[in-house]
Amino acid sequence: MAMVAAQSKGFRADINGLRAWAVVAVVLYHFGVPGLQGGFVGVDVFFVISGYLMTGIILSALQAGHFSLGQFYWARARRIVPALLVLCAVLLLAGWFVLLSEEYQTLGRHVRDSLLFTSNLRYLKESGYFDSGAHEKWLLHTWSLSVEWQFYLLLPLVLLALWRLFSDRRALFLGLLAMFAGSLLWCVILTARQPEAAFFVLTARAWELLAGSLVFLLAGVLGLSDLLRRRLSWLGLGLIVMAVLGYSPETSWPGWRALLPVCGAGLVLLAQRSNSRWTTSGVAQWMGDRSYSLYLWHWPVVVALAYLELLASPAWIAAGIGLSLLLGHASYQLVEVTSRRALAQADWRRGLVALLGGVLVVTLAAQWVRKAELPGRLPEAVREIEAFGQAGNPRREECLEAGAECVYGGPRLRAIVLGDSHADAVVTAVAASLPTPADGLLFKGESGCLIMQGARPLDDDADCLALNRWVAEQLPQTLPGQPVILINRLASYAFGGLPGEEDNPVDRPRVYFQARYARPTEAFRAEFRAAYLATACRISRSHPLYLLRPIPEMPLNVPVTLARARLRGESREVKLPIEAYRQRQAFLWGVQDEAVERCGARILDPLPYLCDQQECLGSMQGLPLYIDDDHLNEQGGRRLMPLFEPLFRKTD
Structure with missing residues (x-):
């Protein structure tokens, strides 16, 4: 075990x-x-x-006989926490001035x-790391710190137990190898079944740390030999570069x-080359010293550029990288080095x-920010936009x-209104179109559920399957002869x-049929x-069927875009x-038109109420018509009332 101590010093x-x-790759x-x-x-x-x-x-401390669990945890805390703490405090302070209510909470x-x-468990619930929506999360990158800290809590306990049981290098190696293999196997299985969980949870990531x-x-x-070390180092760096260039x-x-990349990193560590220009140059050492602070500060800069809609500009990207280097250097010198010295010297x-x-x-x-409403923090105009954006169907959850x-x-x-969250977004407008207060309608819906015979969600959602069974089995006997509006x-x-x-990738169907x-x-x-x-033909046999043309999908989150612009003193429409x-909906319009010809369905076209000859409106006079990018709010839905009113006059 002499080599154990030698390597750790x-x-x-x-x-x-x-x-x-x-850190450069990230x-x-x-x-x-x-x-x-x-x-x-x-x-x-x-x-x-x-x-x-x-x-x-x-292991070095165990071999020397002076390992202290408390000292180990204390050393990790004083290395990791100060810079993270400063980052979090700065973001909370800056957020007071630049973030909307929900964003700040x-x-x-x-x-x-x-x-x-x-935070890894938090982001698992919110999923996911590779989504564009990740640019709304200022601390998303801290998931990896959480995984490492959880590993730090468990590793000394595992090694301490193995050491006391065996005190033998081979036993330690075999014990860690068994855990490595188990975690790797679980990672492979979980990646196929639940890729978000595989990405974020320690059990599926532990094998990478155990590889080290x-x-x-x-x-x-x-x-x-020196020759073999050189070749292993080159091979390891080559594998990392292959992953950086080849994966997406x-x-x-x-x-x-x-x-x-795990094998690549392992080979570089195994080679132990202290004279490689690729890892020991002045630039590499400067970046390596500051890698933790660079990692901490670069992501908020990325999010800030996305927040300002500048992340597509090469000039601003270059400026962002430069700012990240500057902030990382400042954090390293003013926080990491200072706190490390102070905490190491203090009791x-x-x-x-x-x-x-x-x-x-x-x-x-x-926690206070998370719970507090803070109504006076934002200008009145911004609060008005937020209120319009939040004015969706009040009975949505019910x-x-x-x-x-x-x-x-x-x-x-x-009538019966049937569909998904888009149906939920306009059902109140349909109800407001009814001729008398005594008139009502039945709503059946499920978020993210396509009402279609034989269609299955990719996740085989049981609630959606149950709703489609209701449509097939119960709808024919439910209010026969009354109109069904399918949205x-x-x-x-x-x-x-x-x-x-x-969680809704571009150009990837969300349902499947046979394959x-x-x-x-x-x-x-x-x-x-x-x-x-x-x-459509099945429903039409028992009910007059009305098909709503697709609601226009905006390129941006409408209320957030308007509110952010107003917070910057700008006026904007989406x-x-x-x-x-028309390009996105052409195929679907054609299918709906065929349903009219074959099944006697009728079309409800929202475009005259939401669009002019050139554009579809996401906002009017600086106020949103949507609660996000594709769901109408109450104001937007009410614009469709003239579309639905004639439907009920025909059935009087």
Whole structure:
């Protein structure tokens, strides 16, 4: 075990340089630099480095007979917490001036979870890292810190138990190897079944950190020649570069593909080359020293550029990278170095009280921000926009559920509104179009559910399947002869979402029939068309069927875009070119037209009420017509009342 102690002592320039490679890959990837779409693997490299170093620290202390669990945790806390604490405090302060109400409350929740090192679990609930909506989350990158901290809590306990049981290198290696294999297997399985969970949870990531542990143990017994070390170092860096250049956000991740950068990092660590120009140059050492602070500060800069809609500008990207370097350097010098010296020299009890006090203050502030309404923080004009944006169907939570049967209006039911969240968004406008207060309608809906015979959600959502069974089995006997208004966001199910939508990738169907399709191919379109027509004709046999043309989908979140602009003192409207609408909806309009010819369905066209000859309106006079990018708010829905009123006059 003599080699264990030898390796853990002293500064390793090659490790510091490897940190530089990792942080550069992550930073350039997050800023969207072309050709580096796999730069997210830098986080995996960091995991391997952490496992290697922590294992060395723990085993060296165990061998010397003076390992202290408390001292280990204290050393990790004073290394990680101060810079993170300052970042969180700065974001809370800046957010007071520049964030909207919901955004600021969300930041408070994320600050709290980041400082408690549970943010990976928070972001798992919100999913997901590769979505464009991730640019709304100022502390998304702290998920990796949470994974590492959770690993730090468990690793010394595992090594301490193995050491006391065996005190043997081979037993330690075999024990860690078994855990490595189990975690890797679980990661592969989970990536196929629940990729978001595989990305964020420790159990699916532990193998990457344990890879570093295994490399540390191997390095203590392998006698490698200089030539072999050189070749291993080159091979390792080559594998990392291959991953950075060859992978992309569309790559199934992490899974077995993460072996490429993990093995690359492991080989560089195993080589232990202290004279490689690629890892020990002055630039690499400068970046490596500041890698933690660079990692912390670069992501808020990325989010700020996205917030200001500047992330597509090469000049602003270059400026953002420069600002990240400046902030990282300042954080390293003013926070990391200063706090490390102060906490190392102070009595550990006083240092612990100071650090915990700081965490407590910022965490309580974050919790206050998360809960407080703070009505006077924003200008009145911004609050008005927010109020319009939040004015959706007040009965959404009650009624947008497959098992619910909600009646809007009076007891004399004159129609059935059927569909998904787009139906929920306009059902109040349909109800307001009824001729008398005694008239009412039945609403049946489920969020994200396409009403279509034989269509299955990609996640086989049981509630959606149940709603479609109700349509097939119960609808024919429910208010026969009364109109059915069918409303779905058809383009989303056929062609995926728009850029910026979380959990709804562009150009990827959200449903399947006989086979799953990664793209809306001609074969998929044929299945979609046949199922839509079959559904329309079946409903038409017992009810007059009205098909609402798709509601225009805006290119931006309308209320957020308007409110942010107003907060900056700007006036803005959100619009969609009518030609863009027609291009996205052409296939679906054709299918609906065929349902008119074959099944006797009738068309309800919202475009005359939401669009002119050139554009569809997302806002009017600076106020939103939508609650997001594709759901109408109450004001937008009420514009459709003249569309629905003639329907009921025909049935009087």
